[in-house]
Amino acid sequence: MTDAPETAAEDRDELEGLYGATDAVVREVKKGIAETKPDVVTALIEPLHAADMADLFEHLTPDERDILVTLVGADLDPEFFTHLDETVREDVIEVLDTERLAEVVNELETDDAVDLIEGLDASEQVELLNAVAPAERALYEEALRYPEDSAGRLMDREAATVPSYWNIGQTIDYMRSDADLPSNFYDIYIVGPTYRPVGLVPVSRLLRTERPVGIGDIMDTELKLIPATMDQEDVAFLFRQYGLVSAPVVDDHGRLVGVITVDDVVDVIEEEHQEDMLKLGGVSEDDFYDAVIDTTRSRFSWLLINLGTAILASMVIALFDAAIDQVVALAVLMPIVASMGGNAGTQTLTVAVRALAVKELTPTNAMRIVGKETLVGGINGVLFAALMGFVAWFWFESVQIGGVIAAAMVINLFVAGLAGTMIPLTLDRFGIDPAVASSVVLTTLTDVVGFLSFLGLAALVLL
Amino acid sequence: MTDAPETAAEDRDELEGLYGATDAVVREVKKGIAETKPDVVTALIEPLHAADMADLFEHLTPDERDILVTLVGADLDPEFFTHLDETVREDVIEVLDTERLAEVVNELETDDAVDLIEGLDASEQVELLNAVAPAERALYEEALRYPEDSAGRLMDREAATVPSYWNIGQTIDYMRSDADLPSNFYDIYIVGPTYRPVGLVPVSRLLRTERPVGIGDIMDTELKLIPATMDQEDVAFLFRQYGLVSAPVVDDHGRLVGVITVDDVVDVIEEEHQEDMLKLGGVSEDDFYDAVIDTTRSRFSWLLINLGTAILASMVIALFDAAIDQVVALAVLMPIVASMGGNAGTQTLTVAVRALAVKELTPTNAMRIVGKETLVGGINGVLFAALMGFVAWFWFESVQIGGVIAAAMVINLFVAGLAGTMIPLTLDRFGIDPAVASSVVLTTLTDVVGFLSFLGLAALVLL
Secondary structure, X not given: OOOOOOOHHHHHHHHOXXXXXXXXXXXXXXXXXXXXXXXXXXXXXOOOOHHHHHHHHHOOOHHHHHHHHHHHHHHOOHHHHHXXXXXXXXXXXXXXXXXXXXXXXXXXXXXXXXHHHHOOOHHHHHHHHHHOOHHHHHHHHHHHHOOOOEHHHHOEXXXXXXXOOOEHHHHHHHHHXXXXXXXXXXXXXXXXXXXXXXXXXXXXXXXXXXXXOEHHHHOEOOOOOEEOOOEHHHHHHHHHHHOOOEEXXXXXXXXXXXXXXXXXXXXXXXXHXXXXXXXXXXXXXXXXXXXXXXXXXXXXXXXXXXXXXXXXXXXXXXXXXXXXXXXXXXXXXXXXXXXXXXXXXXXXXXXXXXXXXXXOXXXXXXXXXXXXXXXXXXXXXXXXXXXXXXXXXXXXXXXXXXXXXXXXXXXXXXXXXXXXXXXXXXXXXXXXXXXXXXXXXXXXXXXXXXXXXXXXXXXXXXX | OOOOOOOHHHHHHHHOOOOOOOHHHHHHHHHHHHOOOHHHHHHHHOOOOHHHHHHHHHHOOXXXXXXXXXXXXXXXXXXXXXXXOHHXXXXXXXXXXXXXXXXXXXXXXXXXXXHHHHOOOHHHHHHHXXXXXXXXXXXXXXXXXXXXXXXXXXOEOXXXXXXXXXXXXXXXXXXXXXXXXXXXXXXXEEEOOOOOEEEEEEHHHHHOOOOOOEHHHHOEOOOOOEEOOOEHHHHHHHHHHHOOOEEEEEOOOOOEEEEEEHHHHHHHHHHHHHHHHHHHOOOOOOOOOOOHHHHHHHHHHHHHHHHHHHHHHHHHHHHOHHHHHHOOHHXXXXXXXXXXXXXXXXXXXXXXXXXXXXXXXXXXXXXXXHHHHHHHHHHHHHHHHHHHHHHHHHHXXXXXXXXHHHHHHXXXXXXXXXXXXXXXXXXXXXXXXXXXXXXXXXXXXXXXXXXXXXXHHHHHHHO
């Protein structure tokens, strides 16, 4: 982005008329609830899209939510539940009885229904599954047998399929007659006798072809067949890489069991990115709508680890208490070396973690990137060494102190560049998510190396 | 994600056969180039999808790229250029002559062509535009008049449109006869006499409707009309919010000027997320493929700002050099308070920046979130105060030092929670991108407050 980012207020102006859950609407609804005016509230929310209704709910306090669910619960669009944040959804679902929830689930597409069911706890799941029709129940139970976050959970079980010996006319007539197709689809799959996909035809191509042409003659045969057990992150990668709008999902025998569409993948991309970003910031999961106590608990463990590493760094300082006792300037300057190492390392780390996530950083270019980042760190180390060396020299009127901080700066920024790439690569090699663990390992290292090199050199040179 | 993340190697196994530019292929190609075996190289890259070819190029060194372009430049799929990273694309384009580049541009969809042209520098743009056909040239120049990163740059100029008085039969016959339609489309737009969109019909619905039915009878009339000047970030928001697959773009007079499709939006979502993540890590733009010198320069300015803030924090320490001189334990413990504040603040900050980016944090819930985060910070502050207070007490055998660090911890974690939300909200209010500037402001504050509260209290209590 080269242009200046917009404020939230400008953003809202531009979205005027295109987005339903504006701040004005949220405020009016809150007022209506506070003043117990159900007619006003109903009139306000009546025109809202299901996704906007979900945003509205997310902006209410838990009490306001309960009142609103009681008021409009029976009229809520089933789609509404698919758009809700998981924490808020739990709150809303608690107010509904099982029968109403079963109705909601029945009206959803299978993938959305499964998404809703998997968020419930075990006993609620059993209760709900008992309340839905047996045929649907079997479908959901089958879907829930696939691993969490797999293609099998993400896919819709309905697919538009035709045999390869049909022509366009037959295909169109079938599409017009059969009610059991998905409500909307972008590709038609051509399947062999054992229901193995052999090709696809985008609907717009079908539409533009004359009736007598054979469907096998216009189909694309280069299919990306997605195994039902594939992780959703890899599914998202394939959609991005090949600009897919839909993709067939197959079982172990290569038989078509469902279809994943791009709208679900957009949600996955969003989710995965947010996870990576939050993890890098030391937040284990999205707790934006969580209660204070849950948020405090989830943040605590990360801070505890950081306390441990901070104490470790302090123990390094304690090794040199004699030096600090003699030259108090060392205590003043030492955080600068650690801080610069941490920042330079974080830059490198962020680039490396992102590149790993989008599969740009792989074994064939890993060493080249490590070399480059170490060189970048080293060069910036020399530049900042010169700068900080002069600052310290004039500040404390000591050329030795200037020299010591300069040398420590070069060492720490060089280490930061090297570690900023090596740490995520190594964690990834051992199957540890680099987004979670990299930053704590890195800052521990840059703190320890920063204090050790600066105070150690000072002890050698000054005492 | 609850399951353990996979290593890059496991990932690759799962993508076996679905992804072309595997490490094995990259290694073989590099070997083929090194051993000057053009036949081997051509055979290896022949089956690659354009997107995989782009990945392959990104994994080569600049010299290898030049050799490969010279070898296969004339056969490169025009799509290949749309998938290349911008830095690598500049390298590749430099090797091609203008005529070949004009051919490439002619074969691309208008949105992709514009994307390629806007990456060139001014003189190259002029040269290229002179080499393409006048009709195309006018199209591109018009597109380039829209602001960078706007809907007008993102849209495809071709749209499938029909008048509202047609029936399905007429529409299908027209689709079959007209060659000037986009190569693939998902929605058909129904336009009024002045080319204003009045409705849309998904192609699968068109397919499933009998020929005599009027198109106006099956169209959706709730359209999200996107102004051509809308920022691409807002476009992406609308696609995500409403699960859109395509959307009509209109000019100031409400006339249809183009269509944005979800595949372009997936790229935008990817791009915007990466920018947010990199900015939070202090990296101004994606420099993964940049040369060492460019990367060093782009990282330098951020580190310079950080040096300034680190020196500021040091000046706070220098205020208390007399206290440190008397009690050297203060120098050992002070980084712990600052570090814990920085980490707790970063957690809050990351959540807030993300919530702002996806429009979950708005004026109507801002104060509630600030209150929650301050409370979370305060509670964790009390918990860690108790913990660290005991550690310091036993470590330095001084109950006063334990008490001082405990009090400083509460203060700094409380401030971290408050500032972690207030800083991004305030920056956003003033139109400054919170992802860029928040973290430097935050860590400066937590460093200063950490040192000031700890050393200040120590000076009061201990001296």
